[in-house]
Amino acid sequence: MSETINFKIDGQSVSVPKGTTVMQAAYQMKIKIPHFCWHPGLSVAGVCRFCLVKVEGRPKLEIACNLQASEGMEILTDTPEVKEAHKWALEFHLVNHPLDCPICDQAGECGLQNYYMEVGKYQSQMERPKVLKPKALDVGGDLVLDTERCILCSRCVRFEKEVTKSEALGIFDRGDHAIIGTYPGKKIEHKYTTNLVDICPVGAFTSKDFRFKQRVWFLKDKQSVCPGCSTGCSIDLFAKEQTGTYYRIKPREGESNGYWMCDTGRGMYRHLNIETRQRFHYVSKNGQKIDIDQKESLNQLASKIKEVGPEHVSLLVSAQYTNEEYEAFFDFFVGKLGVKKVYQWREPTEKLNDFDGILLRGDRNSNTHGLMATLKKYGVGNQKIGNEFDIAVSSAAKVVIALVPEIPATFPSLQSNLQTLVSLNFVSFWTVNSEIEKIKGAKHVVPVKGFSEKKGSFTNHFGKLGHLTSPFVSVIEGINCVASTTRKLSEYF
Amino acid sequence: MNSSNNSSIFSEKLKTVIEKELTRYETKRSAILPICHAIQDECGWVQEKHIDALEKEYSLNRIQVKEVLTFYKAYKQSEPKKFEIEFCDNIVCCMMGAKDAMAKIEELIEKQGVNSEFGLKGVPCLGVCDQAPAMLVNKDRHHKITNENVEKVLSRYSSTI
């Protein structure tokens, strides 16, 4: 058991393990100490000199980020001296900043702006010409770099060194001509570039994907879990609620991901937008597609199942749905109806055990482990992770209920698999995305909710639960998740 | 790229120096400054091709090399002229007439039409304030330079053009 240190920040008692800095303690306690260069996921640089605090009994102000808490220490963060220091620290940061907020994507979530509201001098002292530096540089990945906006906090440089170990960024020259950049002509090539946008406390790094698309204050963000692979990074999902348009994903501090997420995961909002969503139930009769309402749709499916009998029904299940959905689904089909044939539907080209050493895993399904656990519980299917698509197809069940993979981007063979399934006797496609629309002749299609629209949980690679707690309202009217759809279906039995 | 020895852009002499420096200190990284000095001494300045070769042939990280080359002012950022005059323009040299002497040098360079051979810039204190004003012409240090004697001092160089 490590030694505990008791000290105070602004009179508030704090207990932390020995070795904790004042900044770390304040961060845990949600006490705000202004800072730019400190980041909980990176080493301490101590260069922005913003986090100055008063240590009772010591003459000079000290930076909280490099100040180890010691027993009985009393830290003050809002004395007049500290406030004055903070004002000046901010003022120095603004000396050479272009103040181009009206055209900057960071506006609304910019450290400089936010702190200016809190501690600013409201009267800039700097009246001389500023240092000019290169702007709008494409430095690779999702990144656009404006070196004039940069405040040289070195977070990005440390990220490159410490997290991706790529050392693709440096700070060249010195003094107020110091400039951040890649090696001339080289680009950042790893799959974690957008983290640089997140950790950049100003608008020096902006995202090509998000650039100029939306003012951040029009967006609502909700806590979610990235469905892009089995790591299950904690995320915040940003959407404009009125139109149901999703704009971006950012990592949220979490057990499985720390502070980061990969660029691949950043794209996991795209399939949620209306253009690529399955919106209507339909059936095909004599090659003709007929839109029907949910009641009719489920009624027809129930009749079909009753007609062939559960022994001629099989379930083809992808690993991209929640534990709660699997539970309801198997409870009905296996538990109540007694369906025996259950097959895993996985990407045939997947490299299950791949791992990039940071976050991204070869298992591109959000809930492989949840599915396996449910299969085990109901004693059906193969107990080993593996694609059984071909077996499912050749088993020639009269009715197949297919839980289609939610995210086409994680499932390269989706189109060809769907093509194969459409040619079978009768497959009911339960799907989030509208990939099935590209193929004629699907016998039965049921739209279901995407991960952003439902509550529930995924079990990640480590067996930990990631919770979907705050769903956005779906813009698709009357849509249900797999669990509710199953319950509604059960009403016809 | 073929990284065998005979395709290196570095001369045999330079390669010997580089390889010696790489093992001279506790870490290879410490050799970056001395290696850059050696390349500059032989080639005038450290160019992109040298940085490429240092990474390919000796695994020196190009970002680290570039950071060093741009941080330290001893390293030239472009091809130097035959004679680079670095004139101290700090406190004591200024007080003892550095600005006048520099103006005189500019005038002389102009008059003699040797702009392409002579470069002139002000540099921080050279650490010989008792001999102010002081200047370096390449690696030669000259003391007590005034607008009276500067022509004579420079003629030593201009006569070799």
Place this chain on the structure above:
Amino acid sequence: MGNTSDKIKIITKYEGMPNSRSLDTYLSKGGYEGLKKSFSMQPAQIIEEVKASGLRGRGGAGFPTGLKWSFVPQNIQGPKYLICNNDEGEPGTFKDRYIAELSPHMIVEGMIIAAKAIGACKGYIYTRYEFFEEIKWLEAAIQEAYKAGFLGKNILGSGFDFDLDHYTGAGAYICGEETGLISSLEGKKGQPKLKPPFPAVSGYLGRPTVVNNTETFAAVPWIMINGAAAHKAIGTEKSAGTKLFSISGAIKRPGVYELPLGYSFERFLNDDCGGMIEGRSLKACIPGGASAPILTPEELKGLTMDYEAIAAKGSMLGSGAVMIIDDRMSMVELMKVIADFYHHESCGQCTPCREGTGWLANIMGGIYHKEGQKGDVDKLWTVAKAMEGRTICALSDAAAMPTKAITKKFGDELRAFIERGAGA
């Protein structure tokens, strides 16, 4: 070099001797005797002796040398390092160059003794790039010392091993700051490191490291031979020993002078240095390098040359670089030179320094080019004030202190210039 015949010579002992740099000359007057003496002592005894001698760091900060050595953990595994800071870059300072020119072996000897005291296995002399000749002399001295058995394995049969090498800087004032120097020696940009941890615990490559100024090392052999008490007896109570002063500017005999600390400034200026150049009068004096606050003739009256007396006047002894400013020097030009210098030399790491030095230079550039504004002098002071005590190293303070002093003491001259400029 200077007229110091009536004063004790510790570091300039070999002044005037032919081939003073050679090992033979050095040995002829007791060279490496201090080393032999120290090898008969325990490391802790050496440290105690240096502590008792009152020797303080001669680079500028004046931190007690023995105390600095005592911070190095004694009984730990792995290498410890010793570095000689010969990156003399403080404007006005040229004393360390003089030691390298006169007695490079004295530096080497001092380092070996220090290495023995702290248990260092490897040392470096880090010299600024522009000292082309001096670097050759230092490297030659190291080679000679190896040949004579003063360096390498089992020095003088003592069982103690110590290797010494030379490292050349590349044009960065900041490398005179000890942790900036360490970064540079590691092959990085010369950016100072965050403290704590201090170099004595985690320095070069994260190992315990002591960095001392050239002159500090050079004073050590004499202390070993003559004892702490003899050293303590020179100078004042708190400023013991002699100090090399680099004096320059509008005086008759500029140069390096070794003086006992506590020496009279007026005597130094008028007797030793022969007074002002004919026709020029004393306008001000910067007593300890560019970062030391400027002193007026009034403040110089009765001043003695020691850490405490100069500090009492609101300035500092610093590196002992005395710059005598005469009446022909415009304070606008002086302030601009100082502001430009620190702007050029800020490493760019800490925001208040990076932006503050640029800001000061920017304002001064405006004044100098006759675009000065009415409140500029006050603004210089205000910005400088905000730069103080806020950064990793002292460069920001070094820019702020002279700015505050000049704007305070010569503000009227600056304001008058601005008004004339605006009227022109």
